[in-house]
Amino acid sequence: MRALSNLRVLELAGGVAGEYCGKLLADFGAEVIKIEAPGTGSETRRMAPFAEGAQANENSGLFAYLNTGKRSVTLDLGSDAGRQVLQRLLARIDVVLDDHAPGYLEALGIDPSRCGSDESGLTVCCITPFGYDAPPDVHKAYSLNVFHSSGWGYHSPSAPDPGTPPLQGAGRFVVDYESGLSAAIALMAALYWREDSRRGQFIDVSQQESLASLSDYVLSQMVDGAMDVSTRRSAFDLGGPATFFRCADGYVYLFISEPGHWKGLSTLMGDPQWMTEFPDRWLELHLTPERIERCRTHIGEWMKDQQKMDVVARAQKLGIPLASVNTAADIVESPQMQFRGFFVEVEHPVLGRRSYPTVPYRLSATPAGIASAAPLLGQHTEQVLSGVEA
């Protein structure tokens, strides 16, 4: 049973945020019809990673990941004829999903401000960098710009080296995945409400706010005056000795904040003499920069000869929240990921049989799943439009 199999989504989005949101719905069985420009298709078709030797426009692993389970329809929205087909198609659609700049939908004859004013039940969701009412001056903003407009950018990474600039986050698309998820949440709530009201509505999702919201624990304290605001790059950071340590074969991240962690760590390292020189409950009550430095130096000395997966397993059994710094390869090989089936194989006509990451939730009655590979450009044009043209 698929949870969203009754929903038909028209995906006009051409960016990672909108495509990811569409994928989250397709994973639960929504019929997602992706509108693409004839000849070129979505921009993500031309974004890395690429499969070597495969044909252009069908060789992107990014597109393949973001568009599983969807149908591709090519339609020239620059022409009157194309826009007329779009209008006819809309009559059969529950949700329009877009991530272009404000004004794009209006130019296609879809007016978000009229959403919910008729009996169609059409729900329109737009993901934009700063919200639908943002001034035109900020309509164009890439993920890096949004990340740095959210607070995370300026204050990241934690424990910054003052000699190097703030960073983009992890990979290229944290902003897009997070805001796509944020849109999917709002959309599901609106669709739940629609079940009784039979009314659609307009959902305006700001990427800047999606990211800023994720820092609510600090940001709400800051806006309320309970936590200092400042231009310190480390203003979001926590005190304490928690940090990364180099091992023989990689890195680990050690989090210690309470006496139980300290005791476990002592056992793990063979009760070294230096640990007895720290006062009781120092992690809670007696943190000083000198103690933190000293503790890190000693732990670093011991850790450098350890194997990361092995030391993590031993530490966890002693109640120490030690974590390995995993690479993509580590995660693929992780027995936990294999147990949960986080990666699944999908057959794609151009890319062949490949593994794909799935989603972080297991639903007992309506599990998510990848129904089909990402579509070739225009693969479903005839099938979808044949009923519409008539």
Place this chain on the structure above:
Amino acid sequence: MGAASMTPLSTGPLHGVRVIELTKIWAGPYAGKLLAFLGAEVIRVESLDSLDASRRFGVKDINAAPGFQAVNPGKCSIQLNMKSDEGQRLLADLVKKSDIVIENLRPGAAKRLGFGYEQLRELKRDIIAVAMSMHGQEGPLSYQTGYAPSFSALGGVCHLVGLKDGAPKLLNVRYGDSSYGSAAAFAALVALYHRRRTGEGQYVDVSAVETLASVVGDAFMEYFLTGKVPTRNANRHSEMAPHGVYPCGDEDWISIAVRTQDEWHALCAAMGNPALAADPRFVDRAARQQHAAELDVLLEAWTKPQDAQELGERLRARGVAAFKSLNSIDLVSSDHLWRRGFFQHVSDPARGEMSIAGAPWRLSLTPAKITRSAPRLGEHNDYVFGELLGLSEAERERLVAEKIVY
């Protein structure tokens, strides 16, 4: 008491949905907060016997803890000693009147308390039970524990943050819990939608590590397609150059991202250096990526004496995506975020009014209004035990005296 006398505590698309939170600290409460922002009635079950640490961080008054207040606005709080039989019975009665139960206790702990999925289902056939944990409820590593930075390390995020030749970094020590709460909230809503259509409830098992792996999902595709293990590379980007954060004055920064040739030419013109566009080192994107370090040096020298805000405006006027990197002062004083209602005021019984960071979406017909600050411990004992469960005042007094409501 009849339904007519019940006071609706919220409005929004989830009006009428009741959520019970058996949660701690941030991730579980963030999931509940999003549902509260959408109009659900969210009840945190608390107790002096096992008080959430975020009610104690940095304060003596458990009802004025800023960390707790940040993540729990608009919710209800009740007290129940879950170690007592009667406490468990009362929670069972509440489950019968609820739609969703969210817990982020250690795997197995909810079951030991009598509130694992099978037990919840006995109480209410169509309940939606959301269990949140670091690695998922079962499996060879499910016994392991950690905090937000652990999720980032395990999920592959940290490995992708930092300089090419440097150690891994945390995107931020605060990053992870709320993302994972968001994933839980989405899954809960899918389950709720399914229940609305079919009457069927279900169990939802959410993994923090998998959530963090999902924010670098394309890195796995790169590994699968090319065999190469993606690694950190500062601010480099496969589709853009220049792509970085450049200094302005002593402490400000500007983010500049260039994707097209037009944008590159516009940037060169703004730099008063149109010849740069024809320099073979920077003539197209591939060349600029190859010489990215040299390009960064040129840009840094140019941005350094300038004002980040003004420079951003000037570049954007030419079509270049450039924005001042907002620090926490910029953020809380942003006219845009206040005007849109992202930052908003809520009422607070002790202080009259306080400010919070609100929801990242606007729903045109069902704008949930968050009007109350986070609850005092047990603030809604009377509402829940009296109005919802129908206990008399005398019975409620006995429960308090016997430390069941504690």
